[in-house]
Amino acid sequence: MAKNNHSDPVRVAFIGSECYPFVKTGGLGDVMYALPRALLRQNCQVRVLMPCYACIPEKYKKQMVHRGSFMMDLTQDGREFFVGIMEAEMDGVIYDFIENREFYDWGNPYTGLWEDIPKYCFFSKAALAALNYLEWEPDVIHCHDWQAGLVPVYLRTLFAPTPVGRAKSILTIHNLRFQGMCSISHMKYWTGLPDYLFNYDVFLTGDNEANMFKAGLAYADRVTTVSATYAQEIQTDFYGERLNAHLWYHRAKLSGIVNGIDVDLWNSRTDKLLTADYSEKDVLEKKPVNKEALQERLGLKVDRSKYMLGLISRLTDQKGLDLINAIFTRMMDDDTQVVILGTGDPRYEAAFRHYESVYPGQVCAYIRYDESLAHQIYAGADALLVPSLFEPCGLTQLIAMRYGTVPVVRETGGLKDTVAKYDPDTGDGNGFTFDDYSADLLLDTVKLSRKVYLQDRDAWDRIVVRDMGKDVSWEHSAREYLDLYKALAE
Secondary structure (H helix, E strand, C coil): CCCCCCCCCCEEEEECCCECCCECCCHHHHHHHHHHHHHHCCCCEEEEEEECCCCCCHHHHCCCEEEEEEEEECCCCCCEEEEEEEEEEECCEEEEEEECHHHHCCCCCCCCHHHHHHHHHHHHHHHHHHHHHHCCCCCEEEEECHHHCHHHHHHHCCCCCCHHHHCEEEEEECCCCCCCEEEHHHHHHHHCCCHHHCCCCCCEEECCEEEHHHHHHHHCCEEEECCHHHHHHCCCCCCCCCCHHHHHHCHHHEEECCCCCCCCCCCCCCCCCCCCCCCCCCHHHHHHHHHHHHHHHHCCCCCCCCEEEEEECCECHHHCHHHHHHHHHHHCCCCEEEEEECCECHHHHHHHHHHHHHCCCCEEEECCCCHHHHHHHHHHCCEEEECCCCCCCCCHHHHHHHCCCEEEEECCHHHHHHCCECCCCCCCCCEEEECCCCHHHHHHHHHHHHHHHHHCHHHHHHHHHHHHCCCCCCHHHHHHHHHHHHHHHC
8 A cells, every 4th residue: 555645645554442422431432432533624534443232222333334344363272263343334424333242232431451452362363354355545533441451562563574564553541541461371362462572662561461451552653542631641640540660661652632512413403402502692691591490490490690610520439539528517608509410339329418418509519411411511500520530531621611501620641731721810711720639729710719709790601601612623623633643544
């Protein structure tokens, strides 16, 4: 294949374990959906490859057509497995689903590492084999998280002499905490890769432990994360999840590009789930209407003058809920209301239900997930709490800004990159932030935000309008990725 020149569209294959609307468990599914669509608008040819899980809704399976099948050897002892290719097109993006009933006809996408390692070894190899079978040669293969971590390794080893072997690879870290680790013998058997790769430069992380993500990071041509700050943080002991030295060694090919959000889905002008739609031109009149509707729906005192804090989150330690729990009673006063939406750790579920009983009419703990309520909280709350211990990118603060809800965040990862600290002296900034992971600092930050809301409403309103005008779409991020693709393709 000839080198790509500037006039040719760059051909990019996305390989990952989930993609909205077919299967989504977290932010990875959003990225696999939104980034290819944004790249398509910038004259990029895009194909998305993911497993054909049994849990994909039937309405999408009916849109798939069979593109072919073949047998593929995988394991150390040469066992062969069936590879089917089902294909669908949506809004110009082609989706190829890798089919194998032994791996994907049971359970949820992620069940447990012992079972997940084999099925993502199979998926990584089968995705490359499928590209060869379809005779679609990408310039760049963009892999996502540990489930696709073997793709760069297979690409440079077993697939090097094949047509797809000419492609360059990018591996994106969405969350370094999850890495795909198992015993060396288990990994050797299911990958079928040669012994020389099982050293400390590639697979090994312990005396008898192999790591799919580590191997992929070693073999990828470029490594990206979902924010510039997170790219720096993961090279340190605190955030590096035992791979910080490995990432520091490969730092020359490591960079961060912050995620965007789907601005068609999250659009206060057209959102049918809101009581009143609005833009930055009439947000100051219409947002209180949504606030009163939210208060009424959740059984809170209906009073637009109250300061309402929203929390939309998985209820886990990563999200800084231990800090919130530590300050909750000190944070509450007669002017404050808190709305919590999410599920997770039972101790946080119980704690927030307790606070709801202690503060009737002021606190609502909605311990399940409700899509319509999420939209209404983004539109009705005054501020959104995101005090995370770590946050590779974060989407809730971007959505909140899109709806004129002011973020109150800890300065980590993508939160630091997207929320500029409010300065009372100049009025600059688009949110309220704190640095060290401290309950007292969070309390001070919440109190400052409440003080500005209650005592300096003009300053608050300027932050609201500024947030709504911020570009949080995928377009800028897609341009950065496209520049990266072009540099690699050349």
